[in-house]
Amino acid sequence: xxxxxxxxxxxxxxxxxxxxxxxxxxxxxxxxxxxxxxxxxxxxxxxxxxxxxxxxxxxxxxxxxxxxxxxxxxxxxxxxxxxxxxxxxxxxxxxxxxxxxxxxxxxxxxxxxxxxxxxxxxxxxxxxxxxxxxxxxxxxxxxxxxxxxxxxxxxxxxxxxxxxxxxxxxxxxxxxxxxxxxxxxxxxxxxxxxxxxxxxxxxxxxxxxxxxxxxxxxxxxxxxxxxxxxxxxxxxxxxxxxxxxxxxxxxxxxxxxxxxxxxxxxxxxxxxxxxxxxxxxxxxxxxxxxxxxxxxxxxxxxxxxxxxxxxxxxxxxxxxxxxxxxxxxxxxxxxxxxxxxxxxxxxxxxxxxxxxxxxxxxxxxxxxxxxxxxxxxxxxxxxxxxxxxxxxxxxxxxxxxxxxxxxxxxxxxxxxxxxxxxxxxxx
Amino acid sequence: xxxxxxxxxxxxxxxxxxxxxxxxxxxxxxxxxxxxxxxxxxxxxxxxxxxxxxxxxxxxxxxxxxxxxxxxxxxxxxxxxxxxxxxxxxxxxxxxxxxxxxxxxxxxxxxxxxxxxxxxxxxxxxxxxxxxxxxxxxxxxxxxxxxxxxxxxxxxxxxxxxxxxxxxxxxxxxxxxxxxxxxxxxxxxxxxxxxxxxxxxxxxxxxxxxxxxxxxxxxxxxxxxxxxxxxxxxxxxxxxxxxxxxxxxxxxxxxxxxxxxxxxxxxxxxxxxxxxxxxxxxxxxxxxxxxxxxx
Numbered sequence: 001x002x003x004x005x006x007x008x009x010x011x012x013x014x015x016x017x018x019x020x021x022x023x024x025x026x027x028x029x030x031x032x033x034x035x036x037x038x039x040x041x042x043x044x045x046x047x048x049x050x051x052x053x054x055x056x057x058x059x060x061x062x063x064x065x066x067x068x069x070x071x072x073x074x075x076x077x078x079x080x081x082x083x084x085x086x087x088x089x090x091x092x093x094x095x096x097x098x099x100x101x102x103x104x105x106x107x108x109x110x111x112x113x114x115x116x117x118x119x120x121x122x123x124x125x126x127x128x129x130x131x132x133x134x135x136x137x138x139x140x141x142x143x144x145x146x147x148x149x150x151x152x153x154x155x156x157x158x159x160x161x162x163x164x165x166x167x168x169x170x171x172x173x174x175x176x177x178x179x180x181x182x183x184x185x186x187x188x189x190x191x192x193x194x195x196x197x198x199x200x201x202x203x204x205x206x207x208x209x210x211x212x213x214x215x216x217x218x219x220x221x222x223x224x225x226x227x228x229x230x231x232x233x234x235x236x237x238x239x240x241x242x243x244x245x246x247x248x249x250x251x252x253x254x255x256x257x258x259x260x261x262x263x264x265x266x267x268x269x270x271x272x273x274x275x276x277x278x279x280x281x282x283x284x285x286x287x288x289x290x291x292x293x294x295x296x297x298x299x300x301x302x303x304x305x306x307x308x309x310x311x312x313x314x315x316x317x318x319x320x321x322x323x324x325x326x327x328x329x330x331x332x333x334x335x336x337x338x339x340x341x342x343x344x345x346x347x348x349x350x351x352x353x354x355x356x357x358x359x360x361x362x363x364x365x366x367x368x369x370x371x372x373x374x375x376x377x378x379x380x381x382x383x384x385x386x387x388x389x390x391x392x393x394x395x396x397x398x399x400x401x402x403x404x405x406x407x408x409x410x411x412x413x414x415x416x417x418x419x420x421x422x423x424x425x426x427x
Numbered sequence: 428x429x430x431x432x433x434x435x436x437x438x439x440x441x442x443x444x445x446x447x448x449x450x451x452x453x454x455x456x457x458x459x460x461x462x463x464x465x466x467x468x469x470x471x472x473x474x475x476x477x478x479x480x481x482x483x484x485x486x487x488x489x490x491x492x493x494x495x496x497x498x499x500x501x502x503x504x505x506x507x508x509x510x511x512x513x514x515x516x517x518x519x520x521x522x523x524x525x526x527x528x529x530x531x532x533x534x535x536x537x538x539x540x541x542x543x544x545x546x547x548x549x550x551x552x553x554x555x556x557x558x559x560x561x562x563x564x565x566x567x568x569x570x571x572x573x574x575x576x577x578x579x580x581x582x583x584x585x586x587x588x589x590x591x592x593x594x595x596x597x598x599x600x601x602x603x604x605x606x607x608x609x610x611x612x613x614x615x616x617x618x619x620x621x622x623x624x625x626x627x628x629x630x631x632x633x634x635x636x637x638x639x640x641x642x643x644x645x646x647x648x649x650x651x652x653x654x655x656x657x658x659x660x661x662x663x664x665x666x667x668x669x670x671x672x673x674x675x676x677x678x679x680x681x682x683x684x685x686x687x688x689x690x691x692x693x694x695x696x697x698x699x700x701x702x703x704x705x706x707x708x709x710x711x712x713x714x715x716x717x718x719x720x721x722x
Contacts, residue, residue: 074669077685077686078685081474081475084475103475106475106476106688107475255666256579256580259554260558260560260562389687392682393494396494396670400581403577405580405582
């Protein structure tokens with residue numbers, strides 16, 4: 001009961017603080033600069049990136065001060081919801097595109113359309129695919145900040161040691177499977193595999209599963225978000241392919257195996273390839289081995305990858321929407337995007353910067369161009385209201401199958417029924 | 428039963444003044460939030476927009492929610508194994524520790540250690556013990572020529588987690604039982620020894636009946652703990668996307684509220700869990716009247 005009572009107390013605190021007036025909101029005063037808060041998820045390293053960008057912004061706008069607040073992913077959303085419920089939202093906060101409509105449809109975001117209209121041309125240089133996610137019939141309630149295409153990261157040292165040629169940009173899933181198998185080994189000789197060919201996230205569509213479904217010619221969900229398509233024949237072929245790699249070839253570790261390595265198998269040097277986004281580049285840069293990236297392979301329906309964008313939104317109850325928008329505008333400018341690119345965290349949404357040396361010639365010796373080129377065949381990570389519950393239902397449902405405790409086809413049948421029920425409930 | 432002095436005159440005034448902070452805390456912290464949850468369970472609330480009236484639809488929806496049903500089943504299965512496990516094992520340990528052996532306090536301390544250790548840290552250690560390819564448990568099994576078992580896979584996870592939770596609770600149970608055991612007068616055992624009763628008979632005829640108040644108390648506490656069990660379970664069975672291979676009701680409440688924007692539905696789950704616990708407690712008190720011996 002203690003936990004329940006704790007949650008109840010949380011709710012009571014929310015109610016009380018909602019009545020208690022707005023104490024944390026910042027106010028513009030006549031003598032001091034305007035204070036705004038920018039809140040986002042990320043690790044401590046990201047805080048220093050944003051501190052650098054904020055310093056640039058404050059130098060250009062001496063009358064605005066920006067407080068940066070970084071939390072880890074889980075606490076970020078809890079904290080954000082609590083602040084929104086108390087009508088004291090941060091002025092600018094980070095948004096993950098798939099979750100955007102969950103907030104936008106609940107009316108807590110400020111419509112940025114008027115600001116965009118008064119800054120003609122400000123969106124012209126942005127990659128169009130990254131903008132689509134934030135478009136609504138009423139206008140933009142958010143703007144993309146950076147984007148993430150999924151590519152294959154590979155350990156060059158491991159390839160060299162095994163005498164396997166590096167993957168090429170026009171490779172296929174059959175090539176991937178053969179390469180992965182050739183790199184799956186028991187290096188310690190204890191009868192158990194400890195080097196895996198390929199790693200995916202078996203519960204989240206983004207790194208690994210959605211790409212192969214699209215490459216097989218199926219989609220995850222229909223256009224009006226009423227029907228889950230992962231049980232369609234072509235999607236089943238894709239799942240069967242990954243299933244075979246996991247349970248026939250053993251070149252993809254199942255979740256129970258990966259959990260024993262307590263983290264990222266690629267970084268720990270236990271996997272030759274991994275489907276991953278640009279966010280991993282800073283931590284992989286500290287790896288003791290040489291690595292590079294290559295496009296996702298192509299399947300029967302061609303090459304496909306996933307693109308998702310983190311974005312900015314402004315709280316509807318923000319006291320300083322003008323200053324908030326000025327900050328967003330700065331981050332999307334050439335100066336802001338260049339700084340973001342130099343720090344190596346994500347791909348800039350501004351095309352001119354993404355194609356400039358600031359992004360392409362960072363400290364790492366990898367081929368950054370691959371992330372940009374992948375946009376040509378990228379599908380957008382689904383964006384709709386209820387996304388979190390829908391994708392959790394699917395992720396939960398797949399677990400017994402990836403653990404080798406349930407058959408593929410009945411599992412997919414069951415998941416589709418449950419996921420469609422979630423879609424119906426969230427309409 | 429009246430103990431101590433009753434407050435008189437001006438003392439009464441100060442008596443209430445001193446109590447007021449606690450009472451306010453209880454009213455708003457406990458009672459207020461319980462009432463708030465009750466109210467919220469009758470609404471649809473996503474935290475961001477004003478709640479709308481939902482009547483009992485949140486409760487009705489629970490009957491048609493496979494994820495919630497799974498969580499409820501897990502909670503009951505967990506409790507059914509955990510409560511007898513904790514009561515029996517900690518009573519056994521307490522009886523062992525209730526003897527005049529050299530260094531008994533060291534053993535008592537060792538048994539109590541899990542209770543004062545961070546659940547997150549010990550859960551990580553247990554994860555290493557249970558690891559399928561790298562774990563100590565399977566290493567020992569392999570030495571005995573047995574095949575490895577996947578302790579934390581969906582099939583075995585519930586049982587593995589129950590074991591860890593029992594392990595973590597024995598210390599506290601032992602303390603309760605030790606207190607109960609020391610209260611039993613020595614004369615009973617002396618008389619029984621003279622009458623020729625063995626250790627075994629003494630346990631079942633003297634110890635067990637006289638320790639029933641502690642058993643009752645420990646069962647009650649363990650049941651409440653079982654229904655709110657979360658930390659070890661979360662640490663040992665969590666999976667991507669915030670899922671768990673052994674989702675329990677508390678887990679489901681948290682996830683529905685904070686991940687799925689369903690504060691009304693989550694409140695209904697909390698209330699239903701509370702009602703089930705209250706019913707179970709009622710049953711325990713009925714058992715208490717029939718079987719518990721107070722000297």
